[in-house]
Amino acid sequence: MTALITLSHGSRKPGAAAGIERLTQATGVRPARAAHLEFNRPDLTTAALELAQLGETDAIVVPLLFTQGYHQRVDVPRALADASQAAHLSLHLTAGLGTGEDVARVLASRTRSGDSHVVIYSVGSSDTAANDAIRELAHRTFALTSVPTTVEFATRGGREGIVSFCREYSDPARVRVIPLFVTEGLLLDRLAGVSATVDRPLGTDLAGLVVDRFRQARNAAQEVFVPC
Numbered sequence: 624m625t626a627l628i629t630l631s632h633g634s635r636k637p638g639a640a641a642g643i644e645r646l647t648q649a650t651g652v653r654p655a656r657a658a659h660l661e662f663n664r665p666d667l668t669t670a671a672l673e674l675a676q677l678g679e680t681d682a683i684v685v686p687l688l689f690t691q692g693y694h695q696r697v698d699v700p701r702a703l704a705d706a707s708q709a710a711h712l713s714l715h716l717t718a719g720l721g722t723g724e725d726v727a728r729v730l731a732s733r734t735r736s737g738d739s740h741v742v743i744y745s746v747g748s749s750d751t752a753a754n755d756a757i758r759e760l761a762h763r764t765f766a767l768t769s770v771p772t773t774v775e776f777a778t779r780g781g782r783e784g785i786v787s788f789c790r791e792y793s794d795p796a797r798v799r800v801i802p803l804f805v806t807e808g809l810l811l812d813r814l815a816g817v818s819a820t821v822d823r824p825l826g827t828d829l830a831g832l833v834v835d836r837f838r839q840a841r842n843a844a845q846e847v848f849v850p851c
Contacts, residue, residue, distance in 0.1 A: 747776025
């Protein structure tokens with residue numbers, strides 16, 4: 624049986640790792656481990672070693688990342704190589720969560736009939752393409768909901784942008800902020816006290832997406848070429 628490892632960025636926020644664990648368990652895949660690139664334990668190598676000790680020979684790693692930023696392009700492959708070598712486990716890397724239609728559907732499911740505007744609150748990146756991908760996600764979400772949808776980046780004045788935006792509405796509570804966060808984080812704490820309605824992190828709403836990535840990778844690994 625192929626194991627699952629979810630791989631998050633990690634956070635200094637107490638309780639953030641527990642959110643990743645809940646998501647991992649919500650997938651229903653067994654055995655499964657939650658791992659983190661930094662700040663939290665276990666890291667990917669430790670999670671792979673734990674599975675190897677259970678007798679597992681291969682595992683699928685699903686990065687819980689939304690864009691093709693530095694972590695996805697550099698940190699994840701490096702962690703995968705280190706873990707595979709240390710645990711002598713065959714590790715198969717899937718695409719990250721991304722910003723496609725399936726993520727847009729998750730965001731759309733968070734909207735309510737009384738919402739006047741939706742703000743996707745994302746971490747933000749030094750990579751312009753990564754930020755543009757989040758803006759495209761906002762367009763996809765709008766196409767599903769018909770509720771005007773924009774983006775604010777936490778590391779680029781996101782809180783101030785939301786506060787300013789809320790002043791344009793007589794009832795700012797009808798502005799819904801949907802965090803593009805898998806779990807709790809210090810950047811999400813910055814929104815404390817804003818007059819908009821701030822949703823919880825996406826958490827276990829993403830379980831179906833993780834399972835989809837897992838199954839696609841498992842099926843690809845199991846494909847056998849049969850000569851005609």
